[in-house]
Amino acid sequence: MMRITWATDQGSPARPNEDFVATALGAAVVLDGMSIDMSVETGCVHGRPWYVGQLATRLLAGLLDHRVSPATALAQAIAETADAHGGRCDLSHPWTPATTVVALRARDRAADYLVLSDSTLLLDRDGRVTALTADGSGFAAADPRVAERARVGSVPIAGLRRAALLTDGATRLVDQFGLTDWPQTLTTLAERGPAALIEQVREAERTDPDGRRWPRNKPHDDATVAFCEFATP
Template identity: 40%
Template structure:
């Protein structure tokens, strides 16, 4: 399972000739290949190699040192007959369901732990906090961020299903407080990924003017949901 959420930069110079969709397509393709064709690589090693490969594809034409160079959040999961490996980088979410129905959220919560006052402008986030010590990390051009990801390995028999969410879909729990992670997982299992996205969109439209829920800077955000039953 490979889920990426491209980071849309604020208007202005990014140092790159390429779009965020171009970057995520390259990075996602590399990850899909490396995690399958190189099973001996750990997920952080696969992410590191995928970042290096993607950076090499446009290093000659673009300034990859620019803080707004194309980048993405990452959720990876890979399973065999014996184990389930996972990796989460930045504010996307992986939910793990055990055979007894218990749901555990795997979170990289560095962005959520930053003081709200530090997140008032995109420029401030990019220049002082993004991919910096004391801030938070996304997959961009520096392969060393792979070591910053939240990772782990579980016995296969302890995992019944997985759900990966970009932060736009996770709003149902994190911003709108419609239910906990277990309730969200149950909604996806029972009604499908599309039902969760539809409910998030309805909540966003209802809150468009009031902005009742603090911490949501834009009405809509990219919402992707992937459900996998092992």
Template identity: 40%
Template sequence: MRTELISAPGALAHPNEDYASVGIPASGEGGSLVVLDGVTPPATDAGCLHSVPWFTARLGGALHELSVSRRESSLTEVLRQAIQRTADAHRDTCDLSHPRTPQATVVLARWSADDVEYLVLSDSALLVESAAGTVTALLDDRLSRIPRAALATHATTDATVRNKEGGFFTAAADPSVAARAVTGTLPRAGVRALTALTDGATRWAEKFREGDWTDLATLVRKEGAQALIDRVRALELADTERVFLGRSKTHDDATVVYVEL
């Protein structure tokens, strides 16, 4: 088995809000991967004493442990328990009802000798390469389907579409959101590799249009995860007219986890 994990901050002066891990049980049978992209709040009070990295470290750590130790639980149940555990760690000191309480996107995958299970919540991505080389993108595309007007300001987003019916969902403080995730199970024999990415890394395909999902997965497999991030950073620096970046931040935290089964 080959694994790679790369996570690069968008700015050296700002802490990386992503989280990533690969878990392999001591038995050596199966494993799991976790990728989170913490949601950066606006520069206003979000009702919480804790930072986004604090939140992603705890949610990610819980997902890492539960996905390996509780193999009898579905990934939906693993996410539900991880959100509950993380919320319990700060509900006595923080306003968890605030729409900008710390939160994150989630990619979670777990494999055994027979199956590969997956869960995707919000706009991070999981690419599955088949034994024949076909690449399938497993996505939660609800955010991309929301009209731009609903995302025009933080206040509008929070009031109308963030963690609301008809909008999009992230892992914050409500365990029931786990049921909103995109989930499924694939035969292990049909899966050659998994590539999990935050949107700081998927920019190569989604924002800069350098290739499709198959091209991206092939780049990571052949040249490595660092090569993808290096290319993203070069494209960001070259877009001085912001033709592709638009209103987006120049650099975003970028995380790639690659597992060759």
């Protein structure tokens, strides 16, 4: 059994949250929409939050069919989302909406994962924490073939204690600020929950509003965490 809790927070009130989390019994998906200036033309009349939500819900639905691999589910979701544009958008535009993807699915004896681009998946197997991410060259957009670039795999359910799916706005404490590590991140999630972890990120960001201590492209980024705990029924 996989118990999931999650939280998300937009980075700025001046722009919508382009992260999206979708969960169901035994599966979780977290997406981080590619951030560009709001004035930049994308060729899409719907907008980036619409795209990210459409892709996330379709991917989650695909993952619930255990006969379908995560990569195939992602490819199908991308194709279905492209169709959902209804021919009203230029999907060949260089700034067409795109997103990172991290997904986790629990089956009877194994947990399947998929990571595309720079979001992060943490896995705690018997106290040994592994962080999985992928390079930034393969954002999901309108081409289903990008699913071939995803980092995919499976781990036995036996011994899997906890997992976390995090966008890069939520991993800053570790990979940009160096204020903590991945095991402590999971401990914070277990003891205080996803919202508390995001607030720790915000507290650190507020101490360096101009990015002098920690240079970054945005003072605050959208931040999303889905935390999964495993227990034997």
